[in-house]
Amino acid sequence: MIFLDIDDKNFDQQFAAILSRGEETGREVEQVVLDIIAAVRQRGDEAVLEYTNRFDRLDAKSITELQVTDEEIDYAFAKVKSEDIDALKLAVERVARFHEKQKQETWLSTEETDIMLGQMVTPLQRVGIYVPGGKASYPSSVIMNAVPAKVAGVPEVIMVAPTPGGEINPHVLVAARLSGVDRIFRIGGAQAVAALAYGTTTIRKVDKITGPGNIYVATSKKLVFGQVGIDMIAGPSEILVINDGSGTPGHIAADLLSQAEHDELASSILITTDRGFGEKVAAEVERQLAQLSRESIARASWDKFGAIISAANLDEVIEFSNRIAPEHLELAVSDPFAILPKIKNAGAIFMGHFTPEAAGDYLAGPNHTLPTGGTARFFSPLSVDDFVKKSSIVYFSESGLNRLGKDIIRIAELEGLEAHGKSVSIRLGGQE
Amino acid sequence: MIFLDIDDKNFDQQFAAILSRGEETGREVEQVVLDIIAAVRQRGDEAVLEYTNRFDRLDAKSITELQVTDEEIDYAFAKVKSEDIDALKLAVERVARFHEKQKQETWLSTEETDIMLGQMVTPLQRVGIYVPGGKASYPSSVIMNAVPAKVAGVPEVIMVAPTPGGEINPHVLVAARLSGVDRIFRIGGAQAVAALAYGTTTIRKVDKITGPGNIYVATSKKLVFGQVGIDMIAGPSEILVINDGSGTPGHIAADLLSQAEHDELASSILITTDRGFGEKVAAEVERQLAQLSRESIARASWDKFGAIISAANLDEVIEFSNRIAPEHLELAVSDPFAILPKIKNAGAIFMGHFTPEAAGDYLAGPNHTLPTGGTARFFSPLSVDDFVKKSSIVYFSESGLNRLGKDIIRIAELEGLEAHGKSVSIRLGGQE
Structure with a gap:
């Protein structure tokens, strides 16, 4: 695990190793x-x-x-x-x-x-x-x-x-x-x-x-x-916990470890406006790690891809979160709904201090298949949308075609697609 | 252009060449x-x-x-x-x-x-x-x-x-x-x-x-x-016109040619329950082809990937259409809305005798970026959906977590993910 300060001038460089953990296919x-x-x-x-x-x-x-x-x-x-x-x-x-x-x-x-x-x-x-x-x-x-x-x-x-x-x-x-x-x-x-x-x-x-x-x-x-x-192309799993100093360090440590136990490439990150709180979480992670049956996997993940980042204020924190577009995002803050509209990119958002990610993994209701590795910028959680498709329906009456025909023909002609225009004009003038 | 009968025992084989016109990338x-x-x-x-x-x-x-x-x-x-x-x-x-x-x-x-x-x-x-x-x-x-x-x-x-x-x-x-x-x-x-x-x-x-x-x-x-x-991976463009003998052969010929003029790999297919009507369309295509500025492209497409198919009844026609999942589908029949609910796969559906495909290409309103080559089985027209993404929102109050916690922990345990369960139990019992 690495302690970072988001305002450090080497932050991007230090953080890069965690971001690039997903390998491309050989x-x-x-x-x-x-x-x-x-x-x-x-x-x-x-x-x-x-x-x-x-x-x-x-x-x-x-x-x-x-x-x-x-x-x-x-x-x-x-x-x-x-x-x-x-x-x-x-x-x-x-x-x-x-x-x-x-x-x-x-x-x-x-x-x-x-x-x-x-x-x-x-x-x-x-x-x-x-x-x-x-x-x-x-x-x-x-x-x-x-x-x-x-x-x-x-x-x-x-x-x-x-x-x-x-x-x-x-x-x-x-x-x-x-x-x-x-x-x-x-x-x-x-x-x-x-x-x-x-x-x-x-x-x-x-x-x-x-x-x-x-x-x-x-x-x-x-x-x-x-x-x-x-469906989406999934990489290793990750969690980002946003914190404002409120809440219980042991709870957040447990959430970070629930991600880390998945596999050694999993990444668990806490970003907090309260550096002291971050240090308490780090100590809790160590204490809880020793009690886990999957300790070795969780420890490998935490050692290599864990991070606790301190930031000056929640705006900085949110900007960071939007930039990395986390798969799982916990808003472990006192008023999570107040910052929800500022979240631009995230797979699933877990609100407040009593919503561990695990609640969403099994039976809250939302899907646990979520975009990883920053792809929440453009992919959505697996959903009913993935299992339907749409067809456009277009119906013109004769009068509708008469009304818009001239403009259709004009665009067809400026694109040089004469037969497109003719399929309209033949219906307008009776000139078969 | 090839005349086919859908009930011919060699139909699938004869039709295969038209279906497989999209080449895979080398x-x-x-x-x-x-x-x-x-x-x-x-x-x-x-x-x-x-x-x-x-x-x-x-x-x-x-x-x-x-x-x-x-x-x-x-x-x-x-x-x-x-x-x-x-x-x-x-x-x-x-x-x-x-x-x-x-x-x-x-x-x-x-x-x-x-x-x-x-x-x-x-x-x-x-x-x-x-x-x-x-x-x-x-x-x-x-x-x-x-x-x-x-x-x-x-x-x-x-x-x-x-x-x-x-x-x-x-x-x-x-x-x-x-x-x-x-x-x-x-x-x-x-x-x-x-x-x-x-x-x-x-x-x-x-x-x-x-x-x-x-x-x-x-x-x-x-x-x-x-x-x-x-967005979707697009291949050569195609149109399927469904006909029941109603309408004007010259209009349908013009629609087939509006597709054929796109490029030499385009495919235009008419399937009709009225073989005589199909023959009239074929003659009209010939007549209109000679008048097109893009005659050579349209002719190459029509010669190689054009087809007029006769079928015994509309059920057969619709079954065929659903199987090939056309990009553009014209329901050039007397009562197009009666068969709409039977259409399972199509990019865009053009209803009745006064809706040439060209109307949808430019300014009817629906998108002209449509799934080709049978991919309307699972792709949709380009839409606003392509430019948004979704995030799940999950909020548990303390009582909500108390209510469902036991079952969350049970599933976590049967999956062997102990830390998942602990992130819930630590919030329930006060046992930090």
Whole structure:
């Protein structure tokens, strides 16, 4: 962890190492992924099966064998504690209720009597959601991807998840059924992304692929973008806590560590107008670190990408926050709503002293899939918007076309597109 | 042009050539673009200047010299006919009025007394719009990109346009000022995209880059995606006309040709339940082709990528349309609103016999930047949505956290993320 002063003339330089922790994809990874995609496009199911058996150490004879059965999901429900099922149910309900509010309606404007214009909103027809395997296989990821798709009205949600050594997380299966996932395949990596993007005999081509994954998954999503839609490109996770000296140092230390325990590349930053408060938080982090089961990960993250920054006033603090556009932003100040309108770039904003980031990670309602690494400047949280698309509606009556025809033809002509103009004039003059 | 019957057993195979006309980017183009991006990242303005002078045959001494001055725009206004200025003004007004309806409000839900959840909508802070140079330099493209950005509230819109041999289209400059563009640079290609994505001394880094361009521009946009946002990845343009035998063959022929005149890769398809009507359209296309100034382009497109398809009934027609997800879809039928709800995938839908696609291209109001090549399955028309982003708002009071805390901790624990749980429990029990 590094202590910094935002008014120090070397601040930008000192802070640069933390900002640049996300690595760009090497060309080697890209080549591996390109080869896998090409193989899946050429040989379909056969290639998916080969890669899956090889990478996940399985011995499946067909893709069908890799589809999770209803019985397996029933078994997961029997195995998982009922309190856990209840907590996941509560999460699904709350996430669904929040995302319902994001739905947009088709509209048609009738403010002109001879022209109607509108926008039709339709759900994507089929989407794929990627759920990582092994230790990073989280039921909350399933919920955060599948529920918005189902709220949007997507008829078919296909989930893929690698199962290294054959193991599948029962909580993930429970979350999948509770969220309304339609089919689940035990496949992962670039081969799963390629199968969803291009389709195989068994796995139907989807319209969009969402969900987190390792560098191979992220790279393959980027490479199939355009063939299908994808959600944002996610890098390592981060939190920025804004503080004005109010609140409890131990609480903020706990929030910083909840981010740091994710992985060694995670970054936790506190910026405060009260340097003394910052020092207390630093001491609390040390004390709490020693008590964590994931101490070594959290410590590595905190050592390398942790920072406590002091600033002269909240304006400086907010300017800094807008500049780095944090994924998670806690406004741990006495009056968080007073500064909300000044926040220009952030994935999710946690207001006040009783809203730890963890509250938003699971069941407050908003999505936990958020733009990282400064991309909150232009990306939004995953939402119902990601699972619908829009079509413009244009209706001209004969009189509407008569009214605007002359100007349409004029612009067509100044652009040198004569046939565009003629498609209008032929309807105006009766000159077929 | 090819006549096809959708019920022919070889239909899919026969139609495949038309579907696959968009080429994928070769690795050679990608390497050229990667080199340009690397040079701009390393040497900034200097590299942009070198490439610009070389590719556009200029002799500029600095990037500043490449910025278009207010005097140049004044001069364009003096040179352009007042009727043209009026037509462009009308387009700007109508496009702005339509896009105003797309604006979304920040909302905050107060349905729980101890937890508030919401979504804040904020404009991107700076965007770049790309306008092609030379013959494809269209004022309508400027309007369709800049107006939605300004309606969204983007404070700074930077336009880039290559000027081969120094020439700049005066209509483009007029459209830029009318649309509210803030700065214009005479630069283009991958070097312009790289400058906007990474920033140079003179050109500030933007949050998003939109607008059409050649293969180098499209490839560089795809490569900088993630560093900045981009709009959709556009391929060659297309139109699908749905017909039930009603209407006038000459009108539909004119619409097909308005698409075909764009470029040789454009595709114009009519699908009709009335084969005789289709034959009349074919004859009309031939007759009208001979009268077009862009005959050779339109003929090349029509010969290679034109099709007239007959189908047994409108259900078959609609199923086909949803499958290919056309960029432009004309419902040239007697009752277009009756089939609108069955349309699942389309960029823009032109209703009835008096709405030629050209009406939507310029000034009806909706955007003419539309998803091509089947990507209307998941992409939407360019809109105000592209120039804003959202942040989730999460507020828990102490009682709200007490109410949900137990379930948050439970999910954190089943995911093995202990520090997540502790950031909640530390606030509940007073156990710092």
